[in-house]
Amino acid sequence: MKLIIVILFACLAGANCMNNGVARTPPMGWLAWERFRCITDCHSFPESCISEKLFMDMADRLDKDGWKDVGYMYVNIDDCWMAKERDATGRLYGDPERFPNGIKALADYVHGKGLKLGIYEDYGKLTCGGYPGSQGHEETDANTFAEWGIDMLKFDGCYSNDSSKAVGYPLMSEALNKTGRPMVYSCSWPAYEGGLPPKVNYTELGEICNLWRNYGDIQDSWDDIVNIIEWWATNQNVLVPAAGPGKWNDPDMLIVGDYSLSVDQSMAQFGMWAILAAPLFMSNDLRDIKPEFVQILQNKEVIAVSQDPMGIQGKRWLNKDKIQTWSRPLQNGQYAVAVLSTRTDGTPYNHSFSLSQLGIPSGAYDLLDLFPKKSMGKFLSKDQISVMVNPNGIVMMRATPVKFAVPLFDIEEWEEYEIFDTL
Ligand SMILES: *[C@@H]1O[C@H](CO)[C@@H](O)[C@H](O)[C@H]1NC(C)=O
Ligand SMILES: *[C@@H]1O[C@H](CO)[C@@H](O)[C@H](O)[C@H]1NC(C)=O
Ligand SMILES: *[C@@H]1O[C@H](CO)[C@@H](O)[C@H](O)[C@H]1NC(C)=O
Ligand SMILES: *[C@@H]1O[C@H](CO)[C@@H](O)[C@H](O)[C@H]1NC(C)=O
Secondary structure: OHHHHHHHHHHHHOOOOOOOOOOOOOOEEEEOHHHHOOOOOOOOOOOOOOOHHHHHHHHHHHHHOOHHHHOOOEEEOOOOOEOOOOOOOOOOOEOOOOOOOHHHHHHHHHHHOOOEEEEEEEOOOEOOOOOEOOOOOHHHHHHHHHHHOOOEEEEEOOOOOHHHHHHHHHHHHHHHHHHOOOOEEEEOHHHHOOOOOOOOOHHHHHHHOOEEEOOOOOOOOHHHHHHHHHHHHHOHHHHHHHOEOOEEEEOOOEOOOOOOOOHHHHHHHHHHHHHOOOOEEEOOOOOOOOHHHHHHHOOHHHHHHHOOOOOOOOEEEEEEOOEEEEEEEOHHHOEEEEEEEOOOOOOOEEEEEOHHHHOOOOOEEEEEEEOOEEEEEEEEOOOOEEEEEOOOOEEEEEEEEOOOOOOOOOHHHHHHOOHHHOO
16 A cells, blocks of 8 residues: 555656556567568558558458467557658648558557557657658647557657657657557657666656667567677666566567578577567568467467566576576566577587576476476476577476475475475
């Protein structure tokens, strides 16, 4: 009760407070940018240009191919959707050739499938792709989005400087709030400021944004994934406390199902994004994605790790010989564990660790392998666990505290590890 009062007070006292009730777990869906970029030539590329057809196709696939059922709810438009000028009343509108029915009709279509529609703008004179920016039009644009039925806004930062961003991101947060329509607010702001204090104030971000891009744009590249994970680990003492229900660090889109990643690398990105409590936005072509990638992206056990209601971001605990071991606290005393290999020496590597090395309290745990779902048996937190991890691959597990009346282990071993204290 005390805690609730303190939070309420902090919200009332501050000028802004991200209290819009959405994105309590990391949002999941599909986002156009990484895969479809700014393709606007629909004559040459009718299937891949940024058009209402593309987003309707993706909504159809999310609805029909099991994506919605496992939690992928957002269909998100990125840059290059607009007409090059505002209309006579100063409002944005979709490019009339590529969005002939307008964004409102697209939102209705997406909502009709039980899904949500996200859109893109930029706090600057122009978007990164050269379309009209929101600077000086914050309220008009927020109201336009609300009237269309938009559910999420990605707000980019091209064509504006640091001091105007410091004004613009809170201003848009306030404008969105004033519409009365809850919209997930994704801020690219910290990515433009190097992602770290003192330039970035994570307390403020948590009050005005639901998620934020901390780091560079992901490309279709395994090296990028390794680089992003390394940055997240190096700065985990800053990033982990910044995350929580309604406010997430965003390492950018999932590229699983695109051109570059192997099956092992795909499991590695997906598993690590779950450990990082990252938003899960696929940027791929759901119309012709291969079944092995669908299976990875629809793995319910890994999704449950991502969507854990406590919303605590995971940490790296061990890093040696290009094998990193991470853990993430989950509800009910559970932990997710990931062993990530960036080795390239061609053969699975035998990695041994104990749960007690990963910040996991002493006790007995049931271990479940998540790729594929398979019991690994019971372990005490001090036991050595050995896993074979593929080159550029991952072994992902969930540890569940063992609770039973009759001890299954040798009683002396239990006493030795003071297990009874935790039961
Ligand atoms: C606007 O902010 C207030 C105060 O934090 C909050 O109670 C309300 O839910 C917010 N509304 C929307 C639509 O975000
Ligand atoms: C930043 O941009 C704003 C608005 O465009 C402008 O008024 C201001 O002078 C700029 N500041 C700097 C330091 O360039
Ligand atoms: C960061 O933002 C919070 C909330 O807006 C504010 O109270 C605090 O003073 C800021 N910290 C710094 C170092 O500017
Ligand atoms: C992995 O190493 C551990 C500890 O050295 C050993 O007990 C285990 O048998 C090894 N596993 C395999 C599959 O070689």
